[in-house]
Amino acid sequence: MTESVRKPPTTKRGTATRKAIIDAAEHVFAEHGYADASIVRITERAGVAQGTFYLYFDSKLTVFEELVEDLNRRVRHAMTEGSSGATTRLEGERAGFRAFFAFTAEHPALYRVVREAEFVSPRALKLHYTRIVEGYVANLERARAAGDVGDIDPEVVAWVLMGIGEMVGMRWVLWGDEPGHAPGPGSTATVPDHVFEQVMAFIERALAAPRPDTSSDHPSPGADQR
Amino acid sequence: MTESVRKPPTTKRGTATRKAIIDAAEHVFAEHGYADASIVRITERAGVAQGTFYLYFDSKLTVFEELVEDLNRRVRHAMTEGSSGATTRLEGERAGFRAFFAFTAEHPALYRVVREAEFVSPRALKLHYTRIVEGYVANLERARAAGDVGDIDPEVVAWVLMGIGEMVGMRWVLWGDEPGHAPGPGSTATVPDHVFEQVMAFIERALAAPRPDTSSDHPSPGADQR
Amino acid sequence: MTESVRKPPTTKRGTATRKAIIDAAEHVFAEHGYADASIVRITERAGVAQGTFYLYFDSKLTVFEELVEDLNRRVRHAMTEGSSGATTRLEGERAGFRAFFAFTAEHPALYRVVREAEFVSPRALKLHYTRIVEGYVANLERARAAGDVGDIDPEVVAWVLMGIGEMVGMRWVLWGDEPGHAPGPGSTATVPDHVFEQVMAFIERALAAPRPDTSSDHPSPGADQR
Amino acid sequence: MTESVRKPPTTKRGTATRKAIIDAAEHVFAEHGYADASIVRITERAGVAQGTFYLYFDSKLTVFEELVEDLNRRVRHAMTEGSSGATTRLEGERAGFRAFFAFTAEHPALYRVVREAEFVSPRALKLHYTRIVEGYVANLERARAAGDVGDIDPEVVAWVLMGIGEMVGMRWVLWGDEPGHAPGPGSTATVPDHVFEQVMAFIERALAAPRPDTSSDHPSPGADQR
DNA sequence: AATGAATGAGAGTTCATTCAT
DNA sequence: TATGAATGAACTCTCATTCAT
Known part of the structure; x- marks a missing residue:
């Protein structure tokens, strides 16, 4: 059981990015369900690169x-x-x-x-x-x-x-x-x-x-x- | 409106196999959920080969x-x-x-x-x-x-x-x-x-x-x- | 290099079946090409079961x-x-x-x-x-x-x-x-x-x-x- | 009329990879024909992973x-x-x-x-x-x-x-x-x-x-x- | 002679995740 | 902080072929 570590942003920009991702995730999960909600879709909607996602979330x-x-x-x-x-x-x-x-x-x-x-x-x-x-x-x-x-x-x-x-x-x-x-x-x-x-x-x-x-x-x- | 292409089994053996697959599917879906219920898992549990699945179900x-x-x-x-x-x-x-x-x-x-x-x-x-x-x-x-x-x-x-x-x-x-x-x-x-x-x-x-x-x-x- | 053995029919019925398969094959190959011309398609068009195909042809x-x-x-x-x-x-x-x-x-x-x-x-x-x-x-x-x-x-x-x-x-x-x-x-x-x-x-x-x-x-x- | 979803590479590395794949494809297609030219063969020859292929080509x-x-x-x-x-x-x-x-x-x-x-x-x-x-x-x-x-x-x-x-x-x-x-x-x-x-x-x-x-x-x- | 159920290797493709830049 | 190219395991599905009946 790997401990899920929170990855809090430290700058204003970071905070904004994190929020953008969560918001995007809400919509994508709602529309496609968990299984079909790919990270690509989420990051695309959030307007960030795929790698950025893992700066704020473990998975x-x-x-x-x-x-x-x-x-x-x-x-x-x-x-x-x-x-x-x-x-x-x-x-x-x-x-x-x-x-x-x-x-x-x-x-x-x-x-x-x-x-x-x-x-x-x-x-x-x-x-x-x-x-x-x-x-x-x-x-x-x-x-x-x-x-x-x-x-x-x-x-x-x-x-x-x-x-x-x-x-x-x-x-x-x-x-x-x-x-x-x-x-x-x-x-x-x-x-x-x-x-x-x-x-x-x-x-x-x-x-x-x-x-x-x-x-x-x-x-x-x-x-x-x- | 796409009709199923598979024909119903005509022999006893076929009927049994079909049932085995449905039964297996029930358990696998219940245990893993749809997304994680792979065909492999289902067919393995049913004791048939993967291809057999598609003899009875379209997907x-x-x-x-x-x-x-x-x-x-x-x-x-x-x-x-x-x-x-x-x-x-x-x-x-x-x-x-x-x-x-x-x-x-x-x-x-x-x-x-x-x-x-x-x-x-x-x-x-x-x-x-x-x-x-x-x-x-x-x-x-x-x-x-x-x-x-x-x-x-x-x-x-x-x-x-x-x-x-x-x-x-x-x-x-x-x-x-x-x-x-x-x-x-x-x-x-x-x-x-x-x-x-x-x-x-x-x-x-x-x-x-x-x-x-x-x-x-x-x-x-x-x-x-x- | 496995020798391709001819499988000639011995009865009238057999001869007819063989011809039906070849005829079907001509159409199916012409329409779909070799790769997409499945045996199922050929036998279906010929009106015989899949296994029958191998009674007359090696492959x-x-x-x-x-x-x-x-x-x-x-x-x-x-x-x-x-x-x-x-x-x-x-x-x-x-x-x-x-x-x-x-x-x-x-x-x-x-x-x-x-x-x-x-x-x-x-x-x-x-x-x-x-x-x-x-x-x-x-x-x-x-x-x-x-x-x-x-x-x-x-x-x-x-x-x-x-x-x-x-x-x-x-x-x-x-x-x-x-x-x-x-x-x-x-x-x-x-x-x-x-x-x-x-x-x-x-x-x-x-x-x-x-x-x-x-x-x-x-x-x-x-x-x-x- | 379906447009390709893949975006062209933006970096030098990407461009090189894309070329490597096309080159490999040329040889593999020439040698095996379309049907037998599997993606595995192509990517192996190009020296990239299978998934990489789909970064540059839809299919x-x-x-x-x-x-x-x-x-x-x-x-x-x-x-x-x-x-x-x-x-x-x-x-x-x-x-x-x-x-x-x-x-x-x-x-x-x-x-x-x-x-x-x-x-x-x-x-x-x-x-x-x-x-x-x-x-x-x-x-x-x-x-x-x-x-x-x-x-x-x-x-x-x-x-x-x-x-x-x-x-x-x-x-x-x-x-x-x-x-x-x-x-x-x-x-x-x-x-x-x-x-x-x-x-x-x-x-x-x-x-x-x-x-x-x-x-x-x-x-x-x-x-x-x- | 004929059937059709069963096989299983292998296909194309997706995607969460990593990592060099 | 951010990027986006790269990975590779896992997935669904197809099909030539075999075999018991």
């Missing part, structure tokens, strides 16, 4: 992993940013999902790159999902403590939410309205309103705290809605 | 697509089979998910192959998901007509269920209990009970028909909305 | 050589046949060339196969040319003895005639009138009249016996040097 | 076509160069043919490569012949205008000359004196004198302007129509 895999991390950081940022202004849990949830879909629309790379990561870099893949899930878990635990949601296992529910977001994103953001043909590369269409509402309603019903009156006058002992 | 892509179709057929079969004995919708749903997870455990290829299909064969990928979703949709429409579930959009919910199944399957079947290291190739562990229960409960709450008494002042006791 | 090279021999026999036959009715040398020459061009038009294989033979089977190539040349030589020697042509070296002139026939055939029979695009496979167009006349006139001038009166002081009246 | 076919063009340029250059010092048409013609045979002796590739081009690249083949023919045509038209040759069709005669040169070159330059066995690869023997004289005499008789006095009663003594 193709290295950029890939760094890119996954980068995108991961950015989605999570977008999600918290999006829901930061929310005053209720429900509002926050909606804003978070909206931000997620918007990010997916703007950065299809996230999606495609992550799905391929299964074989390319399981480590990166797991990190990616785990980190997002951790965010959900934190929110869910807080909500549960506040009695905002029912008695759920935050860990499990977090993964469930992750799955919903991913599949709906793939279906409606990446594929577009017509499942037959994918939207062009520049498309930034997001999930249609009614789909979004259906999804959120689904989630809300699933999370909703049991109505306090359920056990009020006619307590059904042992009734556990789980 | 690596062809086997891939055929394999996806094959696995798709088999999961769907497993799922309907599994839920065939169920008497209530709830029971059927549980059995269907169980079958899905069990299949995933036994055929990790399904999972891995499909996730990589994004770039390899978008067509195959879409077919796969769409077909499974169609099954869900049919069930949901029937349930809604019977008043078994609330007023949901079956199409959207179907994709949501698909997403849940896929993510939970990945997390607990493929990764195993410890997210750090994947279970060995031969592992057939399935989703832990408590996770399964949590997931099913989540889904049930989300699908449940709204309780009729909600807006009335005379709650009908014993009304079980599930 | 791809064997059919090729036999085909060259066959075609050679046939052009020569066509040429002598054509000029058999001629009463003068000039007439015979014209008829011979006409027959040659006609054969080329009907059997482009001759042409193409021979040109490729340079590398495939030098032996066959040389045999082919040499045999045709021998015919020319015989005619020229006879003509010289009869005083019908000047004092030429029959051997050299024979090769020259061969070259003329081949190049003109290629240019006007195989390429057609427009050098830009070759005529379709079925085309049997031959050399245009005026080209034919030019070529024959060229040859006649070159062969003509020097007029006896030129250097003598007693012109022999009626001497026609052509 | 085997590309080098082939470039080589044909290159050789074509060079024969034509050699021919005009050779006949440049000539003072009479006859002298020029002889010099041109001599140059052609000499070139053939030194570059057997020209010959072999062109004959195989029929299937490999008809376009290149036609270009090659057409360009040489154009040179002949120009000369013949000039000669005819000057009354140096009879009333011939320059186009037809040009192809005829082409055919003579090619066949004689093949017979006496490439095959050597003994038709049984080709001369070694390094052989630079050219057409034997007496053959050359016979060929030129043949051509001269065919081209000679008809003697003006032919129909007069006062033969101009010493006029030799050859």
Whole structure:
């Protein structure tokens, strides 16, 4: 296991070059997938020579992993940013999902790159999902403590939410309205309103705290809605 | 629209060889992913010469697509089979998910192959998901007509269920209990009970028909909305 | 040098099969050239299985050589046949060339196969040319003895005639009138009249016996040097 | 109409490598023919790695076509160069043919490569012949205008000359004196004198302007129509 | 006599990576 | 810091030939 060494630039010019390469890589990976994303393509798009690539990255895999991390950081940022202004849990949830879909629309790379990561870099893949899930878990635990949601296992529910977001994103953001043909590369269409509402309603019903009156006058002992 | 040039085998031996290759392909794709699943690896595992491969398949892509179709057929079969004995919708749903997870455990290829299909064969990928979703949709429409579930959009919910199944399957079947290291190739562990229960409960709450008494002042006791 | 063994058929059916293969080979070689003329293509066109081929021929090279021999026999036959009715040398020459061009038009294989033979089977190539040349030589020697042509070296002139026939055939029979695009496979167009006349006139001038009166002081009246 | 993707070399080293490959290709094609001239053989002879080949050429076919063009340029250059010092048409013609045979002796590739081009690249083949023919045509038209040759069709005669040169070159330059066995690869023997004289005499008789006095009663003594 | 499945060497080509400049 | 020429292992695929049936 050769240690992957970071190769930080030391000059302004270097920093710019490095960024150019990462940016190029995002597009190339998104468009061709890992296997078909050749270094030539990346460097050509970045406007540098092939050799230059290895001044900043150890290998193709290295950029890939760094890119996954980068995108991961950015989605999570977008999600918290999006829901930061929310005053209720429900509002926050909606804003978070909206931000997620918007990010997916703007950065299809996230999606495609992550799905391929299964074989390319399981480590990166797991990190990616785990980190997002951790965010959900934190929110869910807080909500549960506040009695905002029912008695759920935050860990499990977090993964469930992750799955919903991913599949709906793939279906409606990446594929577009017509499942037959994918939207062009520049498309930034997001999930249609009614789909979004259906999804959120689904989630809300699933999370909703049991109505306090359920056990009020006619307590059904042992009734556990789980 | 290019038709396959290869003719189907006409002898017993040929049929056996073809099957051996497809079987080998399933394992190799599952283990290495499409890009790294070389023809050499596949034929070596199948115990035939490299050239033999091309007697039955036009290209690596062809086997891939055929394999996806094959696995798709088999999961769907497993799922309907599994839920065939169920008497209530709830029971059927549980059995269907169980079958899905069990299949995933036994055929990790399904999972891995499909996730990589994004770039390899978008067509195959879409077919796969769409077909499974169609099954869900049919069930949901029937349930809604019977008043078994609330007023949901079956199409959207179907994709949501698909997403849940896929993510939970990945997390607990493929990764195993410890997210750090994947279970060995031969592992057939399935989703832990408590996770399964949590997931099913989540889904049930989300699908449940709204309780009729909600807006009335005379709650009908014993009304079980599930 | 493994001896190429003939594999003659012993039954009627066998004879038919063998012929079918040779015929198919002529077309396939003519259309694709030696290198791209696969055994599969030949046997498919002949309507037999691959293995059957080796019942009648030792190898791809064997059919090729036999085909060259066959075609050679046939052009020569066509040429002598054509000029058999001629009463003068000039007439015979014209008829011979006409027959040659006609054969080329009907059997482009001759042409193409021979040109490729340079590398495939030098032996066959040389045999082919040499045999045709021998015919020319015989005619020229006879003509010289009869005083019908000047004092030429029959051997050299024979090769020259061969070259003329081949190049003109290629240019006007195989390429057609427009050098830009070759005529379709079925085309049997031959050399245009005026080209034919030019070529024959060229040859006649070159062969003509020097007029006896030129250097003598007693012109022999009626001497026609052509 | 697909443009070559390879960029021309920008450094001295690159230029040298490219040349080394073309040179190697010339020899390998000449020795083995197109079909058997593998990239391995070419690169091995050039002393570079296989991959290097593709830095400069898109494919085997590309080098082939470039080589044909290159050789074509060079024969034509050699021919005009050779006949440049000539003072009479006859002298020029002889010099041109001599140059052609000499070139053939030194570059057997020209010959072999062109004959195989029929299937490999008809376009290149036609270009090659057409360009040489154009040179002949120009000369013949000039000669005819000057009354140096009879009333011939320059186009037809040009192809005829082409055919003579090619066949004689093949017979006496490439095959050597003994038709049984080709001369070694390094052989630079050219057409034997007496053959050359016979060929030129043949051509001269065919081209000679008809003697003006032919129909007069006062033969101009010493006029030799050859 | 005929089949057609099987072979395996070898083809052309790509590409991550190295290195001299 | 940047270049771009060079590498060579690995890939997919073809095909003349063999052989059991």
